[in-house]
Amino acid sequence: MECAKKVILATNRFSLEKQDWEGLQQPRIREYLTKAVKDIPAAKLYFSYDYPWWRSSPVYSDYMISDSPLRQTYDFGTSKSNPQKSVLQAMYTDSDIPYWDELFTRGYVNEPHGHFVLMGKEFEQVAHKYLAEIYKIPVENIPQPTKAAAYLWENYPYGGAWQIWMPGFIWPSVERQMTKLSVNDDVFVVSNAFNARSFSYWSNAALQAVELAMPYFGLKPK
Template identity: 25%
Template sequence: MPGFGRLREEYHRAVREGRDADAASVRARYRSAHGAALVQGEPLVEVSWPRVLASALSPEALRLVADTDGYDLHPGGAAAWIDVLFRTPPRARYVTLSCGMEALPRALHTRFEEAGGRTRRGRRLCRIDRAGGTGGTYELTFAVEDQAGRDTGRRERVRARTVVLALPQGALRRIETGPGVFGPSWAEDLEAVEPVRAAKLFLAYDEPWWRACGLRAGRSTTDLGLRQVWYEPGGASRLLLAAYPTGPSASLWDRFGTGPALGEPASGAMFDGGPPATAAAVAHAHRLLCRMHGVQAPPPVAACWQDWGRHPHSGAWHVWRTGRDTERVAARMRAPSPGGSLHVVSDCWTEDPGSVPGALGCAEQVLQAHLGLSPPPWSS
């Protein structure tokens, strides 16, 4: 897109300096250029991200990007991905919460309950119907599950005037619906994004052997099946994010999906009961780590494996498909029930799928546009 870098710099300079009108003007110019952009004669919105890269890079350069970036190239639409790049500051500084990102939803949940909200665990929404009479607009049917997540066969029904579905694509697909619950574009809008698979393997060692290689913190990438390795900062840390494959690379680990787990109960204690890793997966990862770093290291003592491509997950995050009007689809997904008050709050159908700002921004849009709340003071 001609002028992309200059527009991006101008936009973020205006944002930093608090010049809201100038930022809006630059954003409008960007939208105009974005809408007129062509890739090999086709509108940008109709072209995938890999095709855009292939149009600008040689096959060797494209292979280098694929091997060294750490993430497998996703097949999603280029237009939405370029939007994400535009909104990302050129010299962005990435930070995380000191107690881990899980601290955010835990804090939000605590505030919800302190405000009088109730959480009922072990209930899975399996059906939504329009309900008549005075009991409410919708009837929700929940399957009652045991502590292991198994369906007990019991069903509970609740009527509600307003429903907010804070769910990703895969969970929404599994909900049965009666007539009139969703509008005519629901099925198509639901499939406007596609899931990206990802998995993480954490290993703990008796000693942080990688420090002898000069690695203190940060990330390494590889074309091996590990794809990404993250080194935990801190002199005493013995923890390693040993594998972070995404997309097709994640499926390479399927052959290690069954078998005895490594180091129980030590792994469960160290990783707070997280999903165990099979001994075969751990052994394979350790071999690749030794090969990647050129060392012979002692084996790990504990492991934890999380695969967002396995039930109940359908993906780790989502990307917009090509040819989708992202703003219109996102607006319809926030209010997909004509004449009713049913809303979807998710990171999937947002400006930045798969992100915390995307999910929280979607929630704020629903609260303000559909549920009558005023913007919070911190959002201005």
């Protein structure tokens, strides 16, 4: 039987925790995987409407930050091919997650639609209440959305949205060992989660993780 000589696991932290391979079960690696960094949950909510009602707000801006549980609200624009479709990203937050979690659990009306979950009436009512306050528009003037979709980065299959480092770990050491997990196997982890150079949050950390694995393939980062 042919076997791969080198394997790259370019997957997120949560999936590494769930994978059944002995290299990932080594006590030190397990500790790094589950304790060196912590998943941070986040959530997004999108509504589509027949018209962009929010643009008639007296305080309209295409990007609003509020101290409501919606936190960040973006005008996602109007479709050029179908002007009767406008999208509002009503919420983007990494706080108030238990609040949304409860509504997510009670609210979804359909099978998950790709990664996103189509949302129900209660979710819409709660979000509209906050949107009315943010845009200073009476809630009864907000039309019914034609679609509502939301996602919570918290549980299976993705885990948290990104990771933060926990106290008590030597970052470069974790980073080195998480790049090549085992002395004997050429299995490499290429993930933003354990990158010590870009604080493990963002895409640049994922790119730096790639650069750390490159020398094992005889490649030099530029």
